[in-house]
Amino acid sequence: MRRSTGLLFVAPALLLFGMFLLYPMLTAFSYSFFSWGGTARGGFVGLDNFVTLFTKPPFTTQVPRALLHNVLFFAGTMLIQNTVGLGIAFLLYRRNRTRRALQTLYAIPYLVSPIVIGYLWTLLLSPNFGPVNTLLGKIGLESLALPWLGDPDLAIWVVIAISVWQWIGFPVLLYGAALGGIPEELSEAARVDGAGHWDTFRRITFPLLVPAIGTVSVLTFIFAMEAFALPYAIGGSIGNPAGATDFMSLLFYRTAFDSGDPNAIGVSSALATLLFIVIFGGALAATSVLRRHEQKITA
Secondary structure, three states, X not given: OHHHHHHHHHHHHHHHHHHHHHHHHHHHHHHOOEEEEOOEEEEEOOOHHHXXXXXXXXXXXXXXXXXHHHHHHHHHHHHHHHHXXXXXXXXXXXXXXXXXXXXXXXXXXXXXXXXXXXXXXXXXXXXXXXXXXXXXXXXXXXXXXXXOOOOOOOHHHHHHHHHHHHHOHHHHHHHHHHHHOOOHHHHHHHHHXXXXXXXXXXXXXXXXXXXXXXXXXXXXXXXXXXXXXXXXXXXXXXXXXXXXXXXXXXXXXXXXXXXXXXXXXXXXXXXXXXXXXXXXXXXXXXXXXXXXXXXXXXX
């Protein structure tokens, strides 16, 4: 009886998941094994569409480049956003009066659509009328007034910085909640034994934060590998300048809707399947490693 009641409550969620996530995913997977003439499905071609991604231009250049940008995006956000977010959460944890207000301020940017954030920062960083370069010029730092989104060597790092600015509130909230769940008695006992603040954090607080760190890391990886709205708003569908902000999701979009290839459905479905394998495999591997590390700490 209890099982039937539980299934009844989760049935609407399972139905929506099946209709809008599972079915489209399986459909795209099946499409990748067929040739297409526009929207008319042709014959079964096996792995030919996947071979196209690695052997035929422009994919031989664009797939490695876009995947590299996704990896750099993940590495940058993971290193900066989550490290700084943990530091901010730890500092706010000690501020009882203003903690909630400051957490809300940090969380506001990630409540805004990434595409809005992207267009906003495109205006702010404009070399012609953007207030950032204007301010740098007025305070005597003209040498730092750069074409932030026009330099191919700089653009991807600017995208990372904008993403960090928008999503910093996410790890702040998660780490703040995790810190609130750590018994204060553990830190007090460590201080009684003569441990300083750093030793207490390194030997007690940090190990107990490993589950939260693992959750944030996996979610950051998934977000970075499927990022679309922010790079699209900043660099368009071709990842301007000169493909410096191209991502796998943008490559999929171009292949599916802008390539003009009669077999666009087949190749883009293969690309979507490849991206899913990378995300699923990476998330699964990271979860496994973090779980083993957590077991070693708590053993």
